[in-house]
Amino acid sequence: MPETPLTEKGGKTAIMNENSSAAEPNQPQRYSPAEIEPKWQAVWDADASLYAAEGHDSGKPKYYCLEMLPYPSGALHMGHVRNYAIGDALARHMWMRGYNVLHPMGWDAFGLPAENAALKNGVPPREWTFRNIEAMKKQFRRLGMAFDWSNEVTTCLPDYYRWNQWFFLKMFERGLAYRKKSKVNWCPDCQTVLANEQVIGGRCWRHEDTVVELRDLTQWFLRITKYADELLEGLDKLEGWPEKVRTMQRNWIGRSEGALVDFSVDGSAETVTVFTTRVDTIFGATSVQLAPEHAVAKAFALEDETLRGKIEGLLVEQQKARESDALGAIEKHGVNTGRFAVNPFNGERVPIWVANYILADYGTGAIMSVPAHDERDFEFAQKYGLPVRRVIAAADAEAPVLPYTAEEDGVLVASGEWSGLECAAAQEKMAAFAKANEFGTPTVTYRLKDWGVSRQRYWGTPIPMVYCDKCSPDEPMPVAESELPILLPEQIDITQTNGSPLGRVAEFVNTTCPKCGGKARRETDTMDTFVDSSWYFYRYTDAKNAKAPFDSDKANYWFPIDQYIGGVEHAILHLIYSRFWTKVMRDLGMVKNDEPAGRLFTQGMVIKDGAKMSKSKGNVVSPDEMIERYGADATRMYALFAAPPDRDLEWQEEGVAGISRFLSRVYRLVMKYKDVSAAKAGATNFSSDEGRLLLRKLHQTVAKITDDFSGRWHFNTSIASIMILVNEISAQEAAIDAGKIADNVVSQVFCFLTLLLAPFAPFLAAELWEQAEYAGDPFRITWPVYDPDLAREDEVEIPVQVNGKLVNVVKVPAGSGEAVVKAAAIADEKVKARVEGKTVVKVVVVPGKLVNLVVK
RNA sequence: GCCCGGAUGGUGAAAUCGGCAGACACAGCGGACUUAAAAUCCGCAGACCCUUAUCAGGUCGUGGGGGUUCAAGUCCCCCUCCGGGCACCA
Numbered sequence A: 001m002p003e004t005p006l007t008e009k010g011g012k013t014a015i016m017n018e019n020s021s022a023a024e025p026n027q028p029q030r031y032s033p034a035e036i037e038p039k040w041q042a043v044w045d046a047d048a049s050l051y052a053a054e055g056h057d058s059g060k061p062k063y064y065c066l067e068m069l070p071y072p073s074g075a076l077h078m079g080h081v082r083n084y085a086i087g088d089a090l091a092r093h094m095w096m097r098g099y100n101v102l103h104p105m106g107w108d109a110f111g112l113p114a115e116n117a118a119l120k121n122g123v124p125p126r127e128w129t130f131r132n133i134e135a136m137k138k139q140f141r142r143l144g145m146a147f148d149w150s151n152e153v154t155t156c157l158p159d160y161y162r163w164n165q166w167f168f169l170k171m172f173e174r175g176l177a178y179r180k181k182s183k184v185n186w187c188p189d190c191q192t193v194l195a196n197e198q199v200i201g202g203r204c205w206r207h208e209d210t211v212v213e214l215r216d217l218t219q220w221f222l223r224i225t226k227y228a229d230e231l232l233e234g235l236d237k238l239e240g241w242p243e244k245v246r247t248m249q250r251n252w253i254g255r256s257e258g259a260l261v262d263f264s265v266d267g268s269a270e271t272v273t274v275f276t277t278r279v280d281t282i283f284g285a286t287s288v289q290l291a292p293e294h295a296v297a298k299a300f301a302l303e304d305e306t307l308r309g310k311i312e313g314l315l316v317e318q319q320k321a322r323e324s325d326a327l328g329a330i331e332k333h334g335v336n337t338g339r340f341a342v343n344p345f346n347g348e349r350v351p352i353w354v355a356n357y358i359l360a361d362y363g364t365g366a367i368m369s370v371p372a373h374d375e376r377d378f379e380f381a382q383k384y385g386l387p388v389r390r391v392i393a394a395a396d397a398e399a400p401v402l403p404y405t406a407e408e409d410g411v412l413v414a415s416g417e418w419s420g421l422e423c424a425a426a427q428e429k430m431a432a433f434a435k436a437n438e439f440g441t442p443t444v445t446y447r448l449k450d451w452g453v454s455r456q457r458y459w460g461t462p463i464p465m466v467y468c469d470k471c472s473p474d475e476p477m478p479v480a481e482s483e484l485p486i487l488l489p490e491q492i493d494i495t496q497t498n499g500s501p502l503g504r505v506a507e508f509v510n511t512t513c514p515k516c517g518g519k520a521r522r523e524t525d526t527m528d529t530f531v532d533s534s535w536y537f538y539r540y541t542d543a544k545n546a547k548a549p550f551d552s553d554k555a556n557y558w559f560p561i562d563q564y565i566g567g568v569e570h571a572i573l574h575l576i577y578s579r580f581w582t583k584v585m586r587d588l589g590m591v592k593n594d595e596p597a598g599r600l601f602t603q604g605m606v607i608k609d610g611a612k613m614s615k616s617k618g619n620v621v622s623p624d625e626m627i628e629r630y631g632a633d634a635t636r637m638y639a640l641f642a643a644p645p646d647r648d649l650e651w652q653e654e655g656v657a658g659i660s661r662f663l664s665r666v667y668r669l670v671m672k673y674k675d676v677s678a679a680k681a682g683a684t685n686f687s688s689d690e691g692r693l694l695l696r697k698l699h700q701t702v703a704k705i706t707d708d709f710s711g712r713w714h715f716n717t718s719i720a721s722i723m724i725l726v727n728e729i730s731a732q733e734a735a736i737d738a739g740k741i742a743d744n745v746v747s748q749v750f751c752f753l754t755l756l757l758a759p760f761a762p763f764l765a766a767e768l769w770e771q772a773e774y775a776g777d778p779f780r781i782t783w784p785v786y787d788p789d790l791a792r793e794d795e796v797e798i799p800v801q802v803n804g805k806l807v808n809v810v811k812v813p814a815g816s817g818e819a820v821v822k823a824a825a826i827a828d829e830k831v832k833a834r835v836e837g838k839t840v841v842k843v844v845v846v847p848g849k850l851v852n853l854v855v856k
Numbered sequence B: 001g002c003c004c005g006g007a008u009g010g011u012g013a014a015a016u017c018g019g020c021a022g023a024c025a026c027a028g029c030g031g032a033c034u035u036a037a038a039a040u041c042c043g044c045a046g047a048c049c050c051u052u053a054u055c056a057g058g059u060c061g062u063g064g065g066g067g068u069u070c071a072a073g074u075c076c077c078c079c080u081c082c083g084g085g086c087a088c089c090a
Helices: A005-018 A033-046 A078-096 A112-121 A125-142 A158-173 A224-237 A243-253 A279-284 A295-303 A305-323 A375-384 A423-436 A529-542 A552-558 A573-587 A623-630 A632-641 A653-673 A689-712 A715-731 A733-737 A743-757 A762-771 A818-827 A829-835
Strands: A062-067 A100-102 A104-107 A148-154 A177-187 A192-194 A213-222 A256-265 A271-276 A287-290 A334-342 A349-355 A366-369 A440-445 A465-468 A472-478 A510-512 A519-522 A563-567 A600-603 A606-608 A795-802 A805-813 A840-846 A850-855
Touching: A033 A125, A033 A632, A033 A762, A062 A078, A062 A552, A078 A100, A078 A563, A078 A600, A078 A606, A078 A623, A078 A632, A104 A125, A104 A529, A112 A125, A125 A623, A148 A529, A158 A177, A158 A472, A158 A529, A158 A573, A192 A213, A224 A243, A224 A573, A243 A573, A243 A600, A256 A279, A256 A423, A271 A279, A271 A287, A271 A366, A271 A440, A279 A423, A287 A334, A295 A305, A295 A334, A295 A349, A305 A334, A305 A349, A334 A375, A366 A375, A423 A440, A529 A552, A529 A573, A623 A632, A623 A653, A632 A653, A632 A715, A632 A762, A653 A715, A653 A743, A653 A762, A689 A715, A689 A743, A715 A733, A715 A743, A743 A762, A795 A818, A795 A829, A805 A818, A805 A829, A818 A829, A818 A840, A818 A850, A829 A850
Parallel strands: A062 A100, A062 A563, A104 A148, A287 A349, A563 A600, A795 A850
Antiparallel strands: A177 A192, A177 A213, A256 A271, A256 A334, A256 A440, A287 A366, A334 A349, A465 A472, A465 A519, A510 A519, A795 A805, A840 A850
16 A cells, blocks of 8 residues: 555545545545445344344353333434443443343333324324334444344334233232222323322423323222332342432332321220321320321211311312422411320320321321421421420420420430330330230331322233123223233224223223123223333343243343443333332242342433423434434444543534544554554564554553443543544654554554444444454454553653642652652752752652652 | 532543542644645643743632641532432321
């Protein structure tokens, strides 16, 4: 290849001017992602086995690298690009490190947008969904994502959702799936019920502006609360998960230890059971407060028309506050029922009130009010003139005695036989006493509620239950396992929006009773789509299994997921459901692991002009546009370079252009020296200082990037270090041209450079690998091995400080001991000048780091 | 109110274990090449002061205040602001 400066510069200019890449002979080609990328895309697409996971007998250690599966909305957005660029770099790196990698992809394909699109455009949901899947798969391929498509999972296919139904039946058998009437969240936009986890700040998770209503409906629930303690305790062991996510889940589960205490209702057979975390303050209880919906409150209301009206008023206030997410700010109102409850500890009669701030669905829906030691109770007591009675001594005897003491800890007073006990001890003993005397018990409550999975929508998994008119019209009966899948009818009219669309499909609804063979109706609600995503990653290990959700041996080989990557928006939703599902599957004997993922990484958002990209803000940057202009390699590499992966990333197109320029420089350099491959990456010899320098920088870069992959994941600095290496190569270009650097050094430099680039810019790496005629597939070649001897510096620069201020930098041989470093520092002219006329009090020498002279 | 993050040049950021603050880029400025522009290549670049054509030198500087230390972006205490989660949860 001709290497005259003339052709290098002049030739290149000419080509750029003509905007043509069809280089004339003797003229170097320029970097053209538009040509390289489709070429390699075709090669990779042609061989489905290329990124397929190997069998259990591969002899390699396994590595399950997983990114959260996308919803097929129609097009990938930058958040996807970032998410999958991180996962793909990791997967490719692990392949290169010799692991058997599972890196699958699928589609979270059920859901409301498909129905909405159908309503809007008249396209059947299935057609809309598959059209989108095709478009997005194309984008994935364009981006060069190394997914194992042989294990693709599409949740809206009967092959998949039949197992949702199967799991549902298993859960029903074990009492983990049940039906009950309760207050549920209703999104008027979605026209369906939502789980608690899908209500964020009182609003729908899909409709930020839509306030969720509460409705009384009979719904299917999954008993996630059975696992509440295990879900909570398991968090302590999930050290590979972000602390933030663990905290969010802890808050969500909301475990609270306390006691139940029965107050009998004076002159009635009724009992009011209160939940309290502070049973030690019970001698300070001056009233009992009931939620407006409490059964006892309702019973009182039946006897008293006026009271009923007032209680209903309180309920309305509470519901309004709930719906507008203003429960915390509600003005406390209450009504005295005129009835009394008896405190079982001291036999005292205290008035029973109904209050608007007491929630029916937390604890028992009833509390004992202790105004002296609870701020809310104090506020209420002040308003209605209820007595305030202190039962915990002030820590400071000198402290003025205020009505509301706020003491939370100390010694009990005015509490009968319990006086003198420390609060903590009293809590334990009093709860035990209550239990022994059968008027209470220690207990634990949770904020976590069972997972409501019924959706009054069409595009989802049919719930495999039937109701027989004859046998038991209100009792659901499971369909036989052999009947599965209960197919979702495809040709249906969904233009009516009220009620479950399936209810209008006679051929779906009408069936026969599994018990009596008579007429029966199918359940017409479908399952929450979060059911689909709760176990999809197990299906990836055995996606074509027609006899079971997956083979246990296969799942046990791959699980737990070694690295799971996705957005933090699923910290509670998807990630708590999947943990639950894994525990259920474990208890069914299907898997051995307790947790689905050993390590979780939540990447930051992609923002533009300081705000999350959204259509309404008009700040959306399309990945296609970026690929069009700069190529897929530059686009994904920028997504990794612009910020560390866990932080938000501000998208700046100039930055993508910068990465593209960098890749052009790499391309030019590798192409220029590709013929210096005679020696290939063999033994190294130091023919010159320049060669040694270059080799040192190379091995330092290998060390740095290898380290980043194994823990820190600061790929922005990995890429920066490749840039530094390339800058060094550029700086040594003249030396290479002058023959001062041995061919085998040059060869190793370019060979390793290509490999280091491979996880970040796979298309370019593949092209350069081929151009330089290196052997094998670069993505299966061993990751470059760092040689500490080559990476070691001969000389190090040691900053010298005087009284902590930098004065100069001295050079000493690497590994110099304290005495040498100190001598060099003291001998330095600048240091001498600074120290002159003063006394050196102390010399701090940190070998390899710095010297600090303390002078007076 | 409680809990978890975060704040570093014009911008994105780096500094991994307490040891040269600002690596690497983007934008900018200057230069080379060019009739010219684009592209490319080379160089400059925290703020301020002194000098002032330089060369060189000095002071300050990682949201604010205090502390520990020979040495603090990093550790400790207090505070401000921003993002996120939970919230009359008894």
